[in-house]
Amino acid sequence: MPPISRILLVLAAILMATPPAIAPVRAGTEIITAGPEAKQERAKPRRFLLTDTAGRAVTDQHFLGRYLLVYFGYTYCPDVCPTSLLTVSEVMEALGDRAASITPVFISVDPDRDTPEVLAEYASAFDERIVALTGPKAYVDAAVAAYNAYYKIVPDPNSPEDYTVDHTASLAFVAPDGRLITRFGYGQTTEAIVERVIEVLEADAKVN
Ligand code: NI
Secondary structure, three states: OHHHHHHHHHHHHHHOOOOOOOOOOOOEEEOOOOOOHHHHHHHHHOOOOEEEEOOOEHHHHHHOEEEEEEEEEOOOOOOOOHHHHHHHHHHHHHHHHHHHHHHEEEEOOOOOOOOHHHHHHHHHHHHOOOOEEEEEEEHHHHHHHOOOOOOOEEOOOOOOHHHHEEEEEEEEEOOOOOOOOEEEEOOOOOHHHHHHHHHHHHHHHOOO
16 A cells, blocks of 8 residues: 555544534533634524513513623522532632623523512622523523523432432623624633633734
8 A cells, every 4th residue: 555545544543533623511621612623613692582580571682792601500509509609609709800791691491489589689699790590490491591501300209309410511602793702611610710711801902
């Protein structure tokens, strides 16, 4: 076999062994999107219509012009949500004045238990700047789909009202035009997120 064919075979083997460009949620890593699928994923409009804790209808358009840190979860979550929202509050704190252009958004996928009162109290316990949203199931599902997120109710056979919810645990970082910049996987450190956010803010400031 001529050497060039052998090289091509080796290359083909390497390519086939490479995982797809958009991997599912990975713990402790930034979910970097690259390649053509990522371009599509970034360009996808993140449309939603939800309700804030004051009962007002809020759409994605409301946030245009602001950077968002979007997280899906529920207030009864035993550990993942509190850990993630604590990280969000630490990120906001560490960003100082830079946080002025960023809105953290917490979208509850459990509207049955997360009433506006419950949501307001929960979110503000982490950071007053967190905008907590939810809505009727169909609207929540649409928002989840818009962000390529996921959730699933896990029933508790012994106690129907004590169900848990499996859900996406990554934090979506959204640009002022509504496009996805990146996702921070569950377990990313506050420092790593802050560093990346500042990098983006500074790069955008240079362009604009
Ligand atoms: Ni959770």
